Amino acid sequence: MLEINNLHAEVDGKPILNGLSLSVNAGEVHAIMGPNGAGKSTLAYVLGGRPGYDVTGGSVTLDGADLLEMEPHERAAAGLFLGFQYPVEIPGVSNVQFLREAANAQRAARGEPALSGADFLRLAKAQAEGLSMSMDMMKRPVNVGFSGGEKKRAEMVQMGILDPKLAILDETDSGLDIDALRIVGDGIERIMRKPDRAVILITHYQRLLDHVRPDQVHILSAGRIVRSGGPELAHALEREGYAALGLEDARS
Amino acid sequence: MTLTLPSAREEAWRWTDLSGLPAIVAAVPDAGRDALALAAMPAAIASERTDTRLLFVDGVLHSSSTPGRVRLSAVDARTDHALGRHATADGWTLDLAPGQIANVEVVHVATGAASHVPAHVILAPDAVASVTETFVGDGWTNRFFRAELGKGARLMRAVRLLHASGFQSLRDEALLGEGASLVATVLGAGEGSSRVDALVTIAGEQAFAEYGGAMLARGEQRHEAAAVVRHAAPHGQSHQSWRAVADDRAVASLAARVEVARHAQKTDGIQSLKGLLLKRTATVNIKPELEIFADDVKCAHGATVGELDRQSLFYLASRGVDPARARAILTRAFVADALDRIGEEAVRDAFVADADRWLDA
Numbered sequence: 001m002l003e004i005n006n007l008h009a010e011v012d013g014k015p016i017l018n019g020l021s022l023s024v025n026a027g028e029v030h031a032i033m034g035p036n037g038a039g040k041s042t043l044a045y046v047l048g049g050r051p052g053y054d055v056t057g058g059s060v061t062l063d064g065a066d067l068l069e070m071e072p073h074e075r076a077a078a079g080l081f082l083g084f085q086y087p088v089e090i091p092g093v094s095n096v097q098f099l100r101e102a103a104n105a106q107r108a109a110r111g112e113p114a115l116s117g118a119d120f121l122r123l124a125k126a127q128a129e130g131l132s133m134s135m136d137m138m139k140r141p142v143n144v145g146f147s148g149g150e151k152k153r154a155e156m157v158q159m160g161i162l163d164p165k166l167a168i169l170d171e172t173d174s175g176l177d178i179d180a181l182r183i184v185g186d187g188i189e190r191i192m193r194k195p196d197r198a199v200i201l202i203t204h205y206q207r208l209l210d211h212v213r214p215d216q217v218h219i220l221s222a223g224r225i226v227r228s229g230g231p232e233l234a235h236a237l238e239r240e241g242y243a244a245l246g247l248e249d250a251r252s
Numbered sequence: 253m254t255l256t257l258p259s260a261r262e263e264a265w266r267w268t269d270l271s272g273l274p275a276i277v278a279a280v281p282d283a284g285r286d287a288l289a290l291a292a293m294p295a296a297i298a299s300e301r302t303d304t305r306l307l308f309v310d311g312v313l314h315s316s317s318t319p320g321r322v323r324l325s326a327v328d329a330r331t332d333h334a335l336g337r338h339a340t341a342d343g344w345t346l347d348l349a350p351g352q353i354a355n356v357e358v359v360h361v362a363t364g365a366a367s368h369v370p371a372h373v374i375l376a377p378d379a380v381a382s383v384t385e386t387f388v389g390d391g392w393t394n395r396f397f398r399a400e401l402g403k404g405a406r407l408m409r410a411v412r413l414l415h416a417s418g419f420q421s422l423r424d425e426a427l428l429g430e431g432a433s434l435v436a437t438v439l440g441a442g443e444g445s446s447r448v449d450a451l452v453t454i455a456g457e458q459a460f461a462e463y464g465g466a467m468l469a470r471g472e473q474r475h476e477a478a479a480v481v482r483h484a485a486p487h488g489q490s491h492q493s494w495r496a497v498a499d500d501r502a503v504a505s506l507a508a509r510v511e512v513a514r515h516a517q518k519t520d521g522i523q524s525l526k527g528l529l530l531k532r533t534a535t536v537n538i539k540p541e542l543e544i545f546a547d548d549v550k551c552a553h554g555a556t557v558g559e560l561d562r563q564s565l566f567y568l569a570s571r572g573v574d575p576a577r578a579r580a581i582l583t584r585a586f587v588a589d590a591l592d593r594i595g596e597e598a599v600r601d602a603f604v605a606d607a608d609r610w611l612d613a
């Protein structure tokens with residue numbers, strides 16, 4: 001589904017990704033771990049097409065289509081969803097309005113008819129319930145005044161409504177209490193664990209992976225994947241830390 | 253008619269371009285104006301509550317009007333204001349007895365010439381009036397509006413500037429008695445330029461005034477709002493909330509002043525002036541002023557000019573919203589709270605729809 005080949009990218013002229021390659025098949029969940037500053041969020045932003053993140057080499061395809069050629073909104077319509085490490089607050093725009101615009105923009109781009117107001121509200125209600133969010137919260141402005149954990153749950157409601165092919169979730173587990181972690185983990189499983197879907201979970205901790213079991217775990221360090229393995233790699237990391245794996249130089 | 257116009261060299265007029273006015277003054281109204289007047293009728297909001305409908309075509313009352321409680325004749329109000337003082341022709345007067353209620357809607361159609369119309373609203377104690385005005389067409393539409401609110405009277409005023417070209421000038425003066433309340437909202441969402449001048453005087457204790465709005469400018473448009481709230485009595489509250497949006501090479505300017513006289517203790521005056529630049533070639537001027545002579549007052553002001561938030565734009569894009577739509581959504585959110593204050597739903601919806609039409613064009 002996703003093929004990243006020898007990707008190089010820089011931010012403000014500073015090289016951050018240095019020849020990153022990764023292949024994710026439909027039906028798979030991949031975890032990416034790695035020290036602070038390794039380039040995990042940068043990878044997510046580069047895939048999402050964030051302005052200021054310049055690709056200087058390599059290629060990325062989503063279901064065979066050149067992702068890097070697309071505008072950010074076209075990538076979303078092509079089935080990419082980015083869960084933000086720091087979800088953005090948008091005063092004056094309600095979650096419901098925001099998501100209805102987004103869902104119908106994606107449908108229009110794919111040549112599908114728009115959802116009616118009633119159909120959309122039904123969908124929003126079902127997805128919000130699935131993540132224990134009230135419709136009252138959905139009527140509030142996007143992420144404004146939401147706690148850290150509420151923002152992450154709201155992002156999962158967005159994912160449920162937009163129903164992407166590939167989700168890249170950047171530290172969706174950070175800031176979640178024990179119950180919320182389970183709710184979010186279950187939500188990811190329910191929405192994305194399907195033969196034609198795939199997920200990349202960026203995380204620092206094993207605990208999310210207890211809820212969403214990865215098929216592969218990768219360690220990203222200094223802008224490239226330096227080690228890949230099965231779920232046991234995350235356990236080893238949790239026990240021993242990056243230094244024991246010979247990765248302490250990533251913080252230079 | 254020869255007119256003396258203020259010069260851009262005067263401080264209060266430096267952001268306003270009046271250079272096109274002499275040509276409009278010399279122009280002759282369009283002979284086909286009746287047809288135009290009828291074509292303009294959809295511009296009316298026609299809320300069910302409206303009991304008085306006035307249609308002015310080039311400043312002349314059209315026969316389709318239903319004057320209701322309004323009197324049409326010379327108006328018993330004058331102003332020194334540089335443009336407002338030219339509005340000396342016949343106009344309309346609403347004079348409500350204690351406790352009376354009126355809902356007035358006025359549509360002004362201009363067909364390329366200049367017109368000057370005064371209006372006078374007199375509310376006896378506890379009278380309640382809603383006055384909604386819509387301006388469409390081409391030319392120079394110059395208006396003077398004076399309101400006097402008795403004890404406990406309430407005036408809701410909503411003005412839409414939707415003209416296709418030319419210039420719109422509006423001079424608003426309001427005098428508020430004890431416990432009176434004025435809520436006025438102006439929306440500039442047409443294609444012509446404008447100048448809105450307001451002077452609200454809090455003359456009685458515990459009066460309340462909200463005066464503000466949203467001015468949307470693009471192309472070569474120039475919009476300017478210059479509002480003064482003068483607190484001349486204790487325990488008054490005022491809130492001036494303005495939003496200016498400028499695109500292309502347009503200029504949108506906001507000047508708002510709060511004056512608090514020495515004896516106007518316990519005044520609470522809030523000013524919120526915000527500008528949004530949609531292009532770097534556009535200009536937003538913002539000038540907040542406080543002139544406080546009383547010592548026990550609470551006055552807060554905020555003034556900012558910025559661009560659309562890049563992070564918000566990317567967040568919308570990452571969810572599939574195309575850049576033009578994302579900009580429109582964020583711009584709409586920026587102006588929304590200036591229009592939210594309109595109390596009557598039908599009027600508020602119409603104003604929001606006009607702003608949306610501007611944003612989607």
Ligand SMILES: Nc1ncnc2c1ncn2[C@@H]1O[C@H](COP(=O)(O)OP(=O)(O)OP(=O)(O)O)[C@@H](O)[C@H]1O
Pocket residue numbers: 011012014016034035036037038039040041042043085
């Ligand atoms: N605008 C910028 N200019 C220069 N360097 C930047 C800029 N943005 C990010 N970086 C650098 O890029 C590197 C990678 O950052 P990134 O946010 O991708 O790390 P991360 O792996 O997500 O870390 P964390 O685990 O802390 O979230 C960091 O060293 C960061 O300082």
Ligand SMILES: [Mg+2]
Pocket residue numbers: 040041042085170
């Ligand atoms: Mg990060």
